[in-house]
Amino acid sequence: xxGPVSAHRIVVAxxxxxxxxxxxxxxxxPGRTVYLGGQTAQGRDGEIVGETIxxxxxxxxxxxxxxxxxxxxxxxxxxxxxxxxxxxxxxxAALKELAPLYRKHFGRHYPAIALLGVAExxxxxxxxxxxxxxxxxxx
Numbered sequence: 001x002x003g004p005v006s007a008h009r010i011v012v013a014x015x016x017x018x019x020x021x022x023x024x025x026x027x028x029x030p031g032r033t034v035y036l037g038g039q040t041a042q043g044r045d046g047e048i049v050g051e052t053i054x055x056x057x058x059x060x061x062x063x064x065x066x067x068x069x070x071x072x073x074x075x076x077x078x079x080x081x082x083x084x085x086x087x088x089x090x091x092x093a094a095l096k097e098l099a100p101l102y103r104k105h106f107g108r109h110y111p112a113i114a115l116l117g118v119a120e121x122x123x124x125x126x127x128x129x130x131x132x133x134x135x136x137x138x139x
Contacts, residue, residue, distance in 0.1 A: 081112070
């Protein structure tokens with residue numbers, strides 16, 4: 001059987017490592033909702049960049065916005081962000097470092113956000129993973 005597997009458009013952001021078993025973003029048909037695949041501090045080479053929560057957040061947030069832009073959106077289009085972190089106390093302790101990094105990538109736009117503590121992420125070097133949903137307004 002030929003033809004597309006889905007009516008949705010799978011987006012691969014050229015700035016990111018080649019996705020394996022996931023999409024950087026999915027534009028859902030028929031609307032303009034964008035589901036962003038989980039982004040860690042993975043560099044283009046597939047390796048985790050940064051040792052601290054703040055360093056990894058900076059890279060992961062940049063990856064979220066790169067995937068969103070590749071899908072035709074911008075940070076203001078985000079309607080939801082989920083933060084998965086392996087060390088919630090370390091995240092709390094880094095909040096003063098994280099605030100300017102958040103604004104660097106997302107500006108002063110604050111969509112619905114949740115933070116979840118998890119035992120581990122797929123890449124053992126990753127300290128956090130960000131997942132987002134965006135809605136790109138027509139017009």
